[in-house]
Amino acid sequence: MMLDQPEPQTVAPPEHFISIKGLCKSFGNAVLYDNFDLDLPRNQLVSVFGPNGCGKSTLINMISGLTPFDSGEILIHDKPIRRARIGYVFQNYREAMLPWLSAYDNIAYPLRVRGMPEHECRDRVATLLNTFNINLDLKRYPYSFSGGQQQLISILRALVAEPEVLFLDEPFSALDFETTLFVRDKLQEIFLTTQIPMFMVVHNLEEAVFLADTILLLSKRPTHLVEMVSFDAPRPRTLDTLSSRPFVEVSRHCLDIFRQEMRK
Template sequence: MNSVVDFSLHSYRDDAAPEATARPHITVRGLSKSFGGAPVYSDFNLDFPKGRVTCVFGPNGCGKSTLINMIAGLIPYDDGDILFDGKTLQQTTIGYVFQNYREALFPWMRAIDNIKYPLVIKGMSKADCDARVEELIASFDVKFDLNRYPYEFSGGQQQLISIMRALAPHPEVLFLDEPFSALDYEMTLFIREKLQEIFHTTGVTMIVVSHDLEEAVYLADHVLLLTKRPTRVADTVRFDAPRPRDIATLSSAAFVQTKARCLDIFQREVRK
């Protein structure tokens, strides 16, 4: 059986200050999933800590997006149990930022109505919906006209709209599937900064899938490193640099050491 991974016991830095143990927010037990008879996950167990940013990194095709999509209820799993603070998914408010934002936004809806959509589904009044959108506009310092349609915006603006929509219902857990993969570097830096602000303000549990190791370490409290299929946890590496993190973080000794440790684990797995 795959033992449960306790993030509180994994830290690369020998000199790191002790971190208060975060209680589990998401518990995954006995998770199994196969595609075409080939197992991706088999009897997989994992705890995601509450109020932390966990970045998921691993070899191509190992099932990073599949894992968070199963947890978020977007694809079915064959066996197992997933709970959020002891609750089911149906009892939990989540937000999800898709990699392909162009397809994630409803093209027939104005941007502002895309953002309001999860609030309308929850049955909130127009006044409450409008108030929440105004909060988000102020938080992100949005200068462009949200009464236009998604196809009228740049890719970075579309992804920003997607993030605002995911945050609109005050999620308990925010999932992000490679949210920067199609953005230019300027917009990537902007979104990184905003995500840090969101985390600082709300303390929301974030699960981020990344294919960029620098990005994963920069954002994470914990980097969850996966193996090739059938997928297991290769290791978890903690990064406890103070927030907000900035360009100086990327050249700090702690960052360089943590990234090197993650790269070593990753290369060990892909060479197997």
């Protein structure tokens, strides 16, 4: 395994990779989160799904430290956010890459800002590419790649600094169907190889269920957790999984809950 666990494993590992207590967040007079609690079991891939405007993006941004919150506590592997090493994949790869840097320099950027020497950066990137069988000419600029390749490059950039949690904000929403399948497969491969827990916001139910161990279904505002649905189909999941009984049942269950929430 290429990416080391960041914490020594001799002591009992934290039970949860994300743990939220009493989170409150308002925008002006609109209360988004009021005393929100959440514990996510370790080493899981968790997806978040809910109606528009329920604050999915705000949630992922608060947990990853991009958006401040009013009160409450968020811990990643039992540590405060700023002490945790996180990777973040943005929804719009075009606006999250640095287009003046080559693909290689983009991927190596998180290492460079930490002051890692150049030869070490090169080794790290090379190992990363080898691990996931990725064959791209990284001397080229990001915009010269296809959408799927660009999103893949931004996933690699998020992984290069060996994060202990990977956040993904609607990683497929800017991709067409064919590319979504490709990036989704790669993401699953990454999850299986690295065992990095992932927290992913999605905007479509199939994507919410397909890769997830746990699906979080959120309500309308003020947001609370309606249900945490487990999905334990074996991995790697393939296109056949999409038509398997457990997948269809879990999807239908999620859809029912979503509909009830919409009617409220």
